[in-house]
Amino acid sequence: MAEFDLINRYFQVGQTPQSVKLDKGDDCALVVPNLQLNNTSLAITTDTLVCGTHFLPDIQAHALAFRALATNLSDLASMGAQPKWFSLALCLPKEISQNESWLSEFSRGLFELANQHKFHLIGGDTTSGPLSITINAIGEVDHQKALKRSGAQVGDKIFVSGTLGDAAGALEFLLNKAKPKSEQIKQDLMRRFDYPTARIELGLGLVGLANSAIDISDGLLADLSHILKASNVGASIELSQLPCSAALTEQFFEKQARKLAATGGDDYELCFTVSSEKVSAIHKLSKQLNIPLTCIGEILSETRLEVTENNQAVQYSQTGYQHFA
Amino acid sequence: MAEFDLINRYFQVGQTPQSVKLDKGDDCALVVPNLQLNNTSLAITTDTLVCGTHFLPDIQAHALAFRALATNLSDLASMGAQPKWFSLALCLPKEISQNESWLSEFSRGLFELANQHKFHLIGGDTTSGPLSITINAIGEVDHQKALKRSGAQVGDKIFVSGTLGDAAGALEFLLNKAKPKSEQIKQDLMRRFDYPTARIELGLGLVGLANSAIDISDGLLADLSHILKASNVGASIELSQLPCSAALTEQFFEKQARKLAATGGDDYELCFTVSSEKVSAIHKLSKQLNIPLTCIGEILSETRLEVTENNQAVQYSQTGYQHFA
Numbered sequence: 039m040a041e042f043d044l045i046n047r048y049f050q051v052g053q054t055p056q057s058v059k060l061d062k063g064d065d066c067a068l069v070v071p072n073l074q075l076n077n078t079s080l081a082i083t084t085d086t087l088v089c090g091t092h093f094l095p096d097i098q099a100h101a102l103a104f105r106a107l108a109t110n111l112s113d114l115a116s117m118g119a120q121p122k123w124f125s126l127a128l129c130l131p132k133e134i135s136q137n138e139s140w141l142s143e144f145s146r147g148l149f150e151l152a153n154q155h156k157f158h159l160i161g162g163d164t165t166s167g168p169l170s171i172t173i174n175a176i177g178e179v180d181h182q183k184a185l186k187r188s189g190a191q192v193g194d195k196i197f198v199s200g201t202l203g204d205a206a207g208a209l210e211f212l213l214n215k216a217k218p219k220s221e222q223i224k225q226d227l228m229r230r231f232d233y234p235t236a237r238i239e240l241g242l243g244l245v246g247l248a249n250s251a252i253d254i255s256d257g258l259l260a261d262l263s264h265i266l267k268a269s270n271v272g273a274s275i276e277l278s279q280l281p282c283s284a285a286l287t288e289q290f291f292e293k294q295a296r297k298l299a300a301t302g303g304d305d306y307e308l309c310f311t312v313s314s315e316k317v318s319a320i321h322k323l324s325k326q327l328n329i330p331l332t333c334i335g336e337i338l339s340e341t342r343l344e345v346t347e348n349n350q351a352v353q354y355s356q357t358g359y360q361h362f363a
Numbered sequence: 364m365a366e367f368d369l370i371n372r373y374f375q376v377g378q379t380p381q382s383v384k385l386d387k388g389d390d391c392a393l394v395v396p397n398l399q400l401n402n403t404s405l406a407i408t409t410d411t412l413v414c415g416t417h418f419l420p421d422i423q424a425h426a427l428a429f430r431a432l433a434t435n436l437s438d439l440a441s442m443g444a445q446p447k448w449f450s451l452a453l454c455l456p457k458e459i460s461q462n463e464s465w466l467s468e469f470s471r472g473l474f475e476l477a478n479q480h481k482f483h484l485i486g487g488d489t490t491s492g493p494l495s496i497t498i499n500a501i502g503e504v505d506h507q508k509a510l511k512r513s514g515a516q517v518g519d520k521i522f523v524s525g526t527l528g529d530a531a532g533a534l535e536f537l538l539n540k541a542k543p544k545s546e547q548i549k550q551d552l553m554r555r556f557d558y559p560t561a562r563i564e565l566g567l568g569l570v571g572l573a574n575s576a577i578d579i580s581d582g583l584l585a586d587l588s589h590i591l592k593a594s595n596v597g598a599s600i601e602l603s604q605l606p607c608s609a610a611l612t613e614q615f616f617e618k619q620a621r622k623l624a625a626t627g628g629d630d631y632e633l634c635f636t637v638s639s640e641k642v643s644a645i646h647k648l649s650k651q652l653n654i655p656l657t658c659i660g661e662i663l664s665e666t667r668l669e670v671t672e673n674n675q676a677v678q679y680s681q682t683g684y685q686h687f688a
Contacts, residue, residue, distance in 0.1 A: 059404055059506040063593070064513075065438040065578060066406035068506045071396050073403070079384055080405075081391035082485060084450040084499060088492035113390040125409040127452070127497040160407060167413035167495060172452040172488070174409060174499035181384040181393045188389075253390060268388070 041164050044135065048145040049126070055158050057122065067160035069123050072178055079181035081119035082174070085109045089169040094212060099140045101232035102171070103147035109255065110175035111155060111236030112306040116253040118185040118245035119177030121155045121238060126162035127172040135166060155238055185244055185251035185310065190269035194249055194311035194337040197320060199237055199329050201283040202258055203295060204230035206302020210290075219289050226285035234306035240331075243323045244310055251310035257301040259354060262309055263343055274344040275335030277352060296347065301354060311337055366489050369460065373470040374451070380483050382447065392485035394448050397503055404506035406444035407499070410434045414494040419537060424465045426557035427496070428472035434580065435500035436480060436561030437631040441578040443510040443570035444502030446480045446563060451487035452497040460491060480563055510569055510576035510635065515594035519574055519636035519662040522645060524562055524654050526608040527583055528620060529555035531627020535615075544614050551610035559631040565656075568648045569635055576635035582626045584679060587634055588668055599669040600660030602677060621672065626679060636662055 045062070054061045060068035071078055087106045089095055107124070114121050126148070134140050152159060157175075208231035210216035211224060218224035237253070244251060250269060252261045258280070266273055280299040287295045312320055317333070324331040338344070345352045370387070379386045385393035396403055412431045414420055432449070439446050451473070459465050477484060482500075533556035535541035536549060543549035562578070569576060575594060577586045583605070591598055605624040612620045637645055642658070649656040663669070670677045 060509070060511060064511055065441040065576075066408040066444065066502070066509075068404045068406055068442070068504070068509055070402075070404050070506065073398060077395075078398070079393045079395045081393055082448070082450060082499075082501075083391040084452050084486065084488050084497075086452045086454060086488045086490045086497070088454055088490050091490055091492045116390040117393070119391065123407070125407060125499055127409050127411045127499075129411060129413055129495060161409065163409050163411045163497070165411045165413050165416055167416045168493040170454060170492060170495065172409075172411070172497040174407075174450055174452075176407075177391070179393070181395065184385070184391075184393055186385060186389055251390075 081177040083113035086172040099143035100147035103144040106171040112253040114177040115241035119179035121157040187268035190250040196335040200307040203299030205304035206298040248310040272338040277347040281332040406502040408438035411497040424468035425472035431496040437578040439502040440566035444504035446482040512593035515575040521660040525632040528624030530629035531623040573635040597663040602672040606657040
């Protein structure tokens with residue numbers, strides 16, 4: 039299949055929204071931002087998934103596409119931005135570029151998630167080479183209200199969404215470091231690894247409520263540290279408060295489950311801070327969106343991260359994943 | 364070197380322009396489009412260069428960065444857009460991520476070109492894996508005046524900028540298909556391959572003048588065919604009119620030089636069409652910008668591309684490069 043046929047067959051999906059004045063098929067796409075926003079700004083992010091680094095070669099194409107898009111949507115979510123348009127740079131080995139079932143599953147996974155958020159593919163590049171996926175995502179947000187890492191205030195309560203550590207638990211299976219205790223546990227954790235939930239609605243709901251936010255991609259301790267550094271504050275968190283799924287706790291028991299929840303990446307839940315007087319609004323938002331939001335600690339003035347487990351100080355040598363480290 | 368050190372050391376260059384409300388270092392960058400444009404639109408494009416597909420492993424890091432950015436700028440040029448912001452997704456093998464001279468040369472090449480066009484790096488992703496560079500480029504253009512592929516009109520004159528085939532000539536050396544006749548010829552052609560000129564000023568100058576435009580990345584015949592297809596027209600072009608550099612003609616003689624000019628990619632010159640009454644304005648623009656602009660043919664109503672050489676019909680079996688073909 040030639041490059042243009044491949045694009046036409048698998049990536050020309052859905053209707054072109056009004057904001058897109060020129061779609062795929064020219065040198066550039068042309069899009070028109072929503073000028074009705076008070077302080078219109080574009081939130082722009084890029085994430086790459088590389089075979090062998092971010093996923094294993096035998097990953098399902100459907101999950102791979104979903105995950106590649108979800109990681110980018112998650113960055114928009116953590117700014118409180120409304121997803122608008124994305125570009126896809128797909129580098130494919132020859133054998134995959136000829137594999138129609140792989141391509142059609144990839145396309146299905148991509149548009150399944152994109153359509154949920156009215157997120158429109160405006161173009162990209164298809165090249166031959168080692169398998170990797172780079173997505174550039176653009177959203178809209180009032181830049182005076184965007185959820186930045188730098189806004190945490192002393193006294194803020196620290197919250198996380200959903201449950202943590204599930205994707206890290208799945209990785210233990212994938213790397214043969216643990217054996218699933220049941221098929222159900224395996225499925226529950228693998229699903230969280232393959233199909234992370236980008237917390238778009240939560241991000242939008244937090245605009246005007248949260249003082250700072252980040253998505254947990256490298257691990258809670260690592261990502262919370264980014265907030266602390268950017269805000270020039272410290273924090274204390276209590277590990278027994280970390281929300282862990284039943285599957286994670288059953289598989290790894292409490293202690294190891296908490297460790298995975300504190301240091302494992304790839305969950306793409308949000309970590310955010312809010313002032314005390316807005317805590318009740320957070321509980322209301324949690325009910326409204328049907329997303330667990332759990333308070334795990336507090337922002338302090340002393341610029342260090344204090345971790346306790348049942349009120350005993352805990353030391354972690356590694357706080358998360360870093361490329362090239 | 365860890366990921367964050369690498370970004371801080373090599374990719375935090377230059378002052379943040381006013382349009383950038385939040386720069387590198389958060390989940391997203393926040394940028395504000397220029398709302399003074401009449402019909403503000405964003406021109407967005409993505410191009411990937413993969414080692415072994417688009418460049419050879421021994422390419423100089425300075426040239427690689429320059430070329431990766433130039434190919435994206437060229438897409439903005441061919442829409443008549445003003446470059447604004449770009450993201451960089453850099454996938455590096457471990458040995459390169461530790462090679463400080465490679466990284467600093469890459470950084471130098473990138474910002475040398477970016478600064479020429481006040482093109483601001485707003486973020487990206489750094490991952491470990493096989494060497495590839497994906498850039499997402501954003502520019503601004505009035506969407507009613509943007510230079511599209513679909514605007515060519517019957518009777519339009521077809522122009523190309525600069526000289527064609529030089530990069531294809533250099534590729535003959537790189538692939539050991541030809542031996543340079545002199546060091547000067549080698550340098551002249553290699554420079555065009557390594558450091559393509561993105562015709563930004565020309566693209567801006569063509570807004571309001573040209574009916575259609577494209578940049579020549581896959582080869583003149585292939586790229587002109589995209590204009591013809593999008594505009595539902597045909598064309599005749601005369602090969603003896605193709606502008607070839609002295610170096611190309613001296614190395615390959617006239618016939619082979621013309622073939623390279625007609626089918627070779629990677630020159631990143633612009634091909635555009637203008638109505639007859641605007642031809643004199645094109646000559647004026649050529650003088651003003653000091654860029655050769657050469658008429659090579661005409662748009663016809665019959666939807667085929669007629670190629671002649673000294674008025675004799677010519678057949679080409681291959682019209683340009685296609686991935687996966």
